Each structure stands twice: as structure tokens, then as C-alpha cells.
Amino acid sequence: MKKIILGMAILIASTQGNAGNWSLGAGGLISANPYISMKTNIIPIPFISFQGQYVSVYGTMAKARYVINKENTLGLMTKLGMQTFDPEDVTDTNLKLLSKRERLVYMGPYYRFRNTYGQLTAHSILDVTGRSNGGYEIGANYSYPLHLKNNKIYLRPSIGAVWHNKKLGDHFYQVSANESIQSGLQAYQPGSYIQPSAGIFAGVNLGKKFYWTNVAKVNYVPNRIYNSPMVKNSRVNYSLITGITYEIGDSKSRFNH
Numbered sequence: 001m002k003k004i005i006l007g008m009a010i011l012i013a014s015t016q017g018n019a020g021n022w023s024l025g026a027g028g029l030i031s032a033n034p035y036i037s038m039k040t041n042i043i044p045i046p047f048i049s050f051q052g053q054y055v056s057v058y059g060t061m062a063k064a065r066y067v068i069n070k071e072n073t074l075g076l077m078t079k080l081g082m083q084t085f086d087p088e089d090v091t092d093t094n095l096k097l098l099s100k101r102e103r104l105v106y107m108g109p110y111y112r113f114r115n116t117y118g119q120l121t122a123h124s125i126l127d128v129t130g131r132s133n134g135g136y137e138i139g140a141n142y143s144y145p146l147h148l149k150n151n152k153i154y155l156r157p158s159i160g161a162v163w164h165n166k167k168l169g170d171h172f173y174q175v176s177a178n179e180s181i182q183s184g185l186q187a188y189q190p191g192s193y194i195q196p197s198a199g200i201f202a203g204v205n206l207g208k209k210f211y212w213t214n215v216a217k218v219n220y221v222p223n224r225i226y227n228s229p230m231v232k233n234s235r236v237n238y239s240l241i242t243g244i245t246y247e248i249g250d251s252k253s254r255f256n257h
Contacts, residue, residue, distance in 0.1 A: 027044075078105070173231065192224075214241065
């Protein structure tokens with residue numbers, strides 16, 4: 001936990017004296033739950049973001065970066081994972097006997113390459129809470145920004161994939177031998193897995209300094225997750241964040257995360 005606090009403190013403190021763009025507002029998160037008999041998450045959330053030359057804070061993610069040149073950037077990112085499993089939230093009697101799976105916090109380096117053909121980002125981040133006992137992920141993402149209607153609409157479609165190590169797979173989808181005996185579910189260890197995804201970031205200028213911000217993402221569920229006794233009979237899950245924000249500061253730094 002000390003690592004989490006220290007990392008976030010460094011990132012937030014770095015915004016001091018760093019001219020950029022602030023956005024404040026409110027919205028909601030809609031997220032399909034991968035687990036059997038758990039309802040879709042619908043959560044009201046505040047929108048607080050900062051986009052600067054060296055620091056970005058956007059929702060559950062913060063980044064501090066060093067700009068090597070116009071095309072290449074290195075940095076450190078911190079991300080709050082949103083996935084959890086709580087037996088009290090399910091209606092399935094077997095799943096109610098499984099252990100709780102807490103959300104994780106990740107930290108690690110990332111690299112970004114950007115030119116006229118789009119943006120390629122790669123990261124390697126580690127669970128710093130210790131709850132997964134060494135879970136980490138390595139991912140890559142390609143996106144292409146589009147400015148429409150005199151820059152009133154900003155779109156950034158993307159595709160990518162993330163490799164999750166065995167510790168992460170077990171943390172979220174394992175049914176241990178003891179849990180199998182208690183619940184009647186088959187014991188299962190998914191191991192490591194690769195999860196492809198596609199998404200889009202959309203910002204719409206509603207007038208003056210008000211923006212409608214949307215982030216949508218669809219994840220493909222690979223066999224090692226799909227075969228878990230905990231998981232719904234669906235090959236995709238999705239999430240949507242939407243809300244209205246008010247912009248303060250340097251508009252040139254907008255959407256620089």
C-alpha cells in the first residue's frame with residue numbers, strides 16, 4: 001500500500017507548475033460483469049482529469065512521462081483495476097461459496113510512439129497491492145485520432161491485446177480445490193491468457209468549454225477464461241464511461257493522455 005500512495009503522490013505532485021488542461025464533471029460507468037449471476041455494474045462517477053505536457057490524470061489512470069522527441073515518449077503509469085468478485089453480489093448458490101476477489105492497483109513503465117499514421121502504446125504493469133501474489137500484465141494498443149467538424153468532435157478508435165500472467169488469471173477466475181469441495185464447482189486454474197480488445201474514445205464539444213466524453217471498450221473472452229466455472233456463457237464483455245465535463249486551462253493539452 002505504501003508503494004501505491006508514494007506512486008500516486010509523485011504523479012499528482014508533478015502537476016504543480018505543469019501548465020495543462022483540467023476537466024471537471026460527472027457521469028457514469030456501465031460495465032458488463034463476466035461472472036455468472038452478477039448484475040451489470042452501473043455506477044455514478046466523478047470526472048476529474050488533468051492533461052499536461054508531462055503528466056496526465058484521467059479517471060482511474062495516472063501517467064508521468066518523459067518526452068524523448070515528437071514521436072517517442074517514455075513514462076510511468078498507475079492504474080486502478082475495476083474488476084472484482086464479491087460472493088454477496090451473486091445469486092448463484094455455488095458461486096456464493098467462493099472467496100472474494102479484490103480489485104488491484106497496477107504500476108509500471110509504458111512507451112508511446114506517435115506519428116501521422118497513428119499511435120502505438122505498450123506497457124508492462126505489476127499489481128502493487130500484493131493481493132494477486134505477483135500478478136502483472138503486458139499489453140500493446142494501436143489507435144488513430146480523428147478530428148471532425150472543425151475539431152468539434154474528437155474520435156480515437158483503437159485495437160489492442162493484453163497478456164495476463166498466471167497469477168492474475170488465478171486471482172480472478174480460479175476455483176481452488178478447497179473451493180471446489182465447498183461449492184460443488186469443478187476445480188479450475190486458467191493460467192496465463194491473452195485478451196484482445198477494441199475500443200473508442202469520443203469527445204464532443206457541446207459549446208464553449210463543455211464536453212461530452214465517452215470511452216467504450218469491448219473485450220473478447222479467450223478460452224482459458226471462458227472455461228472457468230465462474231464465467232458467463234458469453235464470448236464478449238463491454239464497458240462504457242460517459243459524462244459531461246467542463247474544461248479549464250490550456251486547450252492544446254486536451255486529450256493528451
